[in-house]
Amino acid sequence: MEKKSREPKIIAAGHICLDITPAFPDKAVENVGDILMPGRLIQMGAADVHTGGSVSNTGLALKILGADVSLMGKIGNDAFGELVYSQFKEYDAQEGLIVSDDVNTSYSVVVAPKGIDRIFLHHSGANNMFYKKDLDFSKIEEATLFHFGYPPLMQSMYENDGSELTDMFREVKEHGVFTSMDMAAVDENSPSGKADWDKILKNVLPYIDFFVPSVEELAYMIDRERFCEWQERAAGKDICTVLDVETDIRPLAEKLIGYGAKVVLIKCGAPGLFLATADSEQLTEMEDLLAGGAAQWANLRIFEKSYKPDRVLSGTGAGDTSIAAFLYAVVTGHSYGECLQLAAATGASCVAAYDALSGLKSFDELKEKIKNGWEKNGEK
Numbered sequence: 239m240e241k242k243s244r245e246p247k248i249i250a251a252g253h254i255c256l257d258i259t260p261a262f263p264d265k266a267v268e269n270v271g272d273i274l275m276p277g278r279l280i281q282m283g284a285a286d287v288h289t290g291g292s293v294s295n296t297g298l299a300l301k302i303l304g305a306d307v308s309l310m311g312k313i314g315n316d317a318f319g320e321l322v323y324s325q326f327k328e329y330d331a332q333e334g335l336i337v338s339d340d341v342n343t344s345y346s347v348v349v350a351p352k353g354i355d356r357i358f359l360h361h362s363g364a365n366n367m368f369y370k371k372d373l374d375f376s377k378i379e380e381a382t383l384f385h386f387g388y389p390p391l392m393q394s395m396y397e398n399d400g401s402e403l404t405d406m407f408r409e410v411k412e413h414g415v416f417t418s419m420d421m422a423a424v425d426e427n428s429p430s431g432k433a434d435w436d437k438i439l440k441n442v443l444p445y446i447d448f449f450v451p452s453v454e455e456l457a458y459m460i461d462r463e464r465f466c467e468w469q470e471r472a473a474g475k476d477i478c479t480v481l482d483v484e485t486d487i488r489p490l491a492e493k494l495i496g497y498g499a500k501v502v503l504i505k506c507g508a509p510g511l512f513l514a515t516a517d518s519e520q521l522t523e524m525e526d527l528l529a530g531g532a533a534q535w536a537n538l539r540i541f542e543k544s545y546k547p548d549r550v551l552s553g554t555g556a557g558d559t560s561i562a563a564f565l566y567a568v569v570t571g572h573s574y575g576e577c578l579q580l581a582a583a584t585g586a587s588c589v590a591a592y593d594a595l596s597g598l599k600s601f602d603e604l605k606e607k608i609k610n611g612w613e614k615n616g617e618k
Contacts, residue, residue, distance in 0.1 A: 245306055246305070246306070246381075246382035246383065246569040246570065247306045247307070247308070247380055247381040247382055247383075248300055248305050248306065248307045248308075248381060248382065248383045248384075248385065248565070248566070248569065249307070249308050249309075249310060249377060249378055249381045249383070249384045249385065249415075250292070250293050250296055250297030250300060250307055250308075250309050250310070250385045250387070251293060251309070251310035251311060251334075251373060251384065251385070251386050251387075252291070252292045252293055252310075252311060252365075252368070252385075252386045252387040252388050252389070252392065253291040253292045253293060253311065253344070253362075253365045253368075253387055253388030253389075253391050253392055253422070254289065254290075254291040254292075254293045254294055254311035254312070254313055254322060254335075254344065254364075254365065255289070255290045255291040255294075255322075255343070255344035255345050255346050255360070255361075255362075255363070255365070256287065256288075256289060256290065256318045256321055256322055256343060256344070256345045256346070257286075257287070257288050257289065257290030257291075257345075257346050257348050257554060257555075257593070257594075258285055258286075258287050258345065258346070258347050258348065259285060259286040259287075259288075259347075259348040259350060259552060259554055259592055259593070260282045260283070260285045260347070260348075260349070261282060261283030261284060261285065261286065261551075261592060262280075262282060262283070262350065262351040262352060263280075263281070263282075263283075263351075263352075264352060265352060266352045266353030267351050267352065267353045267354060268353060268354070268474075268475055269354070269474040269475060270351070270354060270357065270474065271474065273351050274349070274351075286552075286592040286593050287321065288325065288593040288594065288595070289321075289322050289325045289326065290346055290348075290554070290555070290594065291311070291344065291346075291365075291387070291388060291391075292385075292386075292387020292388045292420055292422075292558060293309050293310070293311040293387065294309075294322075294325075294326075294594070295555040295558030295559060295562075295594040295595075296385060296387055296420065296558045296559070296561055296562045296565075297309040297331070297385075297562075298326075298329055298331060298594075298595055299555075299558065299559040299562035299563070299584075299594065299595060299598060300562045300565070300566055301329055301331060302329075302595060302598050303562060303563060303566050303584075303598070303600065303601065304566070304600070304601075305562075305566050305569075307331075308333070308334055308374075308377050308381075309326070309331050309333075309334045309335070310334040310336075310372070310373055310374060310377075311334065311335060311336070311365075311368065312335070312336040312337075312338060312341070312364040312365065312367065312368045312372060313335055313336070313337055313338070313343045313344075313364050314337070314338055314339075314340075314341045314342045314343040314363060314364050315337050315338065315339045316342055316343050318342070318343035318344075318345055319337060319343040319364075322335075322343060323335060323337065334374065334377075336372055338364060338367070340367070341363055341364040341366075341367050342361070342363040342364065343363050343364055344360070344361055344362050344363035344364055344365050344391075345360075345361050345363070346358050346359065346360045346361075347359040347360075348552070348554050350552045350553055350554060352550060354475070354476050355454075355476045355477070355478065355507060355553065356552075356553050356554065358423065360391065360425075362391045362392065362393065365388070365391055365392045365393075366392060366393035366394060367393075367394060368392055368394055368395070369394050369402060370402060370405060370406040370409065373406070375409070375413065378410060378413055378415060379413040379414070379415065381415050382415065382416060382527070382569055383415065383416045383417070383418060383565060383568075383569055384410045384415045384416070384417050384418070385417075385418040385419070385420070385448075385561075385565060386406070386407070386417075386418070386419050386420070387419070387420040387421075387422075387558070388420065388421065388422040389403050389419070389421065389422075389438075390421055390422045390423070390424045390430045390433075390435075390455070391422045391430070393429065393430070396429075396430055396433045396435075396438060397429075397433070399433075399434060399437050399438055399441065400433075400437075400438035400441055400442055401441075403438065403441075403442050404438075404441045404442045404445065407419070407442055407445035407446060408445050410445075411445050416447045416448075416524065416527060417445060417446050417447050417448070418446070418447065418448035418449075418450060418561075418565055419442070419446050419448070419449055419450070420450045420451065420557075420558070420561055421451040421452065421455050421456065421459070422455060423452070423454065423455045423458075424455060424458055424459070426458075435458075435459035435460065436459060436460045439459065439460060439494070439497055440497050440498075443494065443497040443498040443499045444497075444498035445498075446498070446499050446500070447500045447501060447524060448500070448501045448503065448564075448565065448568070449494060449499040449501070449502050449503075450502075450503045450504075450505070450561045450564070451504060451505070452504070452505040452506075452507075452557055453477075453478060453481065453486075453487055453490070453504050453505065453506045453507070453512075454468075454477050454478070456490050456494075456504060457490060460490065460493055460494075461489075461490060461493070464486070464489075464490075468480065468481065468486070476507060476508070477507075478506050478507030478508060478509055479507070479508070479509065481506065481509070483512065483541045487504060487506060487512050487541075488512070488514070488539060490504065491504060491512060491514035491539070492514070494514070495514060495515075495516050499516070500515065500516050500520055500521055500524060501513070501514075501515050501516070501521075501524075501535070502514045502515070503561070503564060503581070505557040505560065505561070506541075507553075508544055508553075508615065509543065509544060509615065509616070510541055510542050510543040510544045510582060510615070511541070511542045511544075511560065511578060511581055511582060511585075512539075512540070512541050512542075513538055513539070513540045513541075513542065513574065513578060514538065514539050515535050515536060515537060515538040515574075516536070516537075517536050517537055518532045518533050518536035518537075521535055521536055527568065527569070528568070528574075529568075529571045529572055529573050529574075530573060530574075534573070534574070535574055538574060540574075540578065542578040542579070542581070542582050543582070543614040543615055543616050544582050544585060544586055544614065544615050545582055545583050545585075545586040545608075545612050545613070545614050545615070546586065546612070546613045546614065546615055547586040547587070547589045547590050548590050549589075549590050550589050550590070551589065551590060551591055551592050552589065552591070552592045552593075553589055554588075554592065554593060554594055555588055555593065555594020555595070556585045556588040556589050556594075557585065558594060559584050559585065559587075559588045559594055559595070559598060560581040560582065560584050560585035560588070561581070562584070563577075563580045563581045563583070563584035563585075563601075564577050564578070564580070564581035566601075567580045567581070567601070579604075579608055580601060580604055580605075582614075583599075583604040583607065583608060583612070584598065584599075584604065587599045587604070
């Protein structure tokens with residue numbers, strides 16, 4: 239792939255919604271049943287209302303971090319859509335929004351008690367009607383990286399074994415642009431939950447340079463038996479806290495590399511991030527993008543522990559903003575070690591706020607904090 243000889247531009251496209259996050263009491267729980275019980279009245283704090291979804295969380299995080307980023311997604315011409323549009327306008331990022339009279343704006347109610355992973359009550363809305371033709375390829379062909387998020391929450395992207403998703407990434411690659419894809423949790427009782435995700439990923443991953451899913455959604459998609467065993471093992475607790483890197487997480491990464499992914503970064507919740515990369519031959523076309531070249535990035539298998547946050551208010555957007563930091567670090571010439579550190583540090587900064595963006599810090603601030611001995615989870 240020909241190297242683009244200018245400042246890197248990034249496209250963040252895909253799923254957009256409005257996140258409504260009620261503030262739970264500041265007391266950690268181990269099981270969701272400890273706080274959510276039928277007939278119980280729970281005294282809550284004020285709800286935080288912000289834009290959510292991959293385009294908002296990852297795209298606006300990239301903008302805050304300093305990237306030259308364009309956002310592309312679809313919303314409805316309704317009250318929630320007006321809120322999304324106005325918040326994007328605050329960041330001067332509304333240009334790429336498609337406002338449609340024919341669909342409703344997507345929303346999520348984020349149930350995020352302290353101590354356990356989040357639960358989402360989600361309506362996909364306009365995202366179900368987002369297609370390749372909605373992309374502005376005149377902007378994409380000028381970009382270094384195209385990032386697309388949450389196809390499991392976009393009917394157009396998972397129906398017909400993901401043919402639209404695969405065609406979209408194939409065309410992006412034909413424009414000489416590097417690609418990245420993030421996923422989302424799947425409701426097993428929904429049409430998305432009944433899609434053949436193993437087949438979809440086999441089809442699309444040969445066109446993906448950076449695949450950045452969360453470990454639970456990944457296991458559900460490509461190893462359902464393993465996922466069910468994790469659920470039994472966790473017994474209602476956060477699954478990420480009961481996983482072993484070598485026996486639980488690494489096998490999934492190896493499978494993805496076998497499907498054609500070049501760089502796999504698996505988000506593992508509070509414990510950290512797992513990086514796996516293909517061999518140098520498969521990374522050849524990424525030679526000019528990766529700091530130190532393909533040989534430096536080849537055959538990596540690294541677990542990066544998370545940093546201890548100053549406080550924990552909500553996990554909303556932590557994975558998305560970690561991905562934003564990782565991708566921005568890659569395109570700005572950081573080593574793989576620095577990319578992992580900055581991704582983990584950004585996730586730890588994110589959880590200190592109720593929304594995905596308010597807690598973010600610049601790379602310079604993060605590097606200084608890391609240099610001064612920022613403690614990691616699981617380290618003394």
